[in-house]
Each structure stands twice: as C-alpha cells, then as structure tokens.
Amino acid sequence: MSRKFNALKLNATDNVAVALRSIHEGEWLSIQGDSEIVQVMQKIPYGHKIATTLIPKDAKIIKYGECMGISTEEIQPGYHVHVFNVRGLKEEERLSSTKEVQLP
16 A cells, blocks of 8 residues: 655755645654654644654754755744744855865
C-alpha cells in the first residue's frame, strides 16, 4: 500500500515543511523521508510553511537548507509559519547567511 504525504521537507536541515494540500487542525504531518511526528495545531493553507520543531523567537527559519527569515515570536511545532511571525533578513544578516563559493 502506498502512503500519501501531506507535506514536504525540501532539505533535511529545514525546520519547516511545506503543505502539499490544505491541512486541517488535528491532522498529523506525513513527510516523505522524515520520521518526525508533528500534529498540526491550526489550519495550514496549501503551499504554506509549518514548523516541524520548536523555533525560538529570533531564530532562523530554514527552508531549502537556507535561512529565509527570522522568527518574531516563538513558534511551536505544528503551527503556521508566515509573515505574521517571520520577518525578512536585514542586509547584514542576508550577507552573513550566504555561503562562499570556492572556485577552482
């Protein structure tokens, strides 16, 4: 029997998953290749991010294995991660989060 997944983690280091469909409060995340057990605590719209671990206030939001923002409040696992609890990176944060590419 094939298992259906309702979320996708884009990189093993991510602390968020992306909803593959609208996910309702009380459902459990089913993430391919991930054994984390997270209950969804509020409705998550299709394509939006869900915290898979506790994200402290002022912590990096990691998606694609990269920092895509900073939390403005503590975000518990299973909660929506969006513009109301994440801010964009300041210029110095953006520059310090980029990886240097080594050229041959």
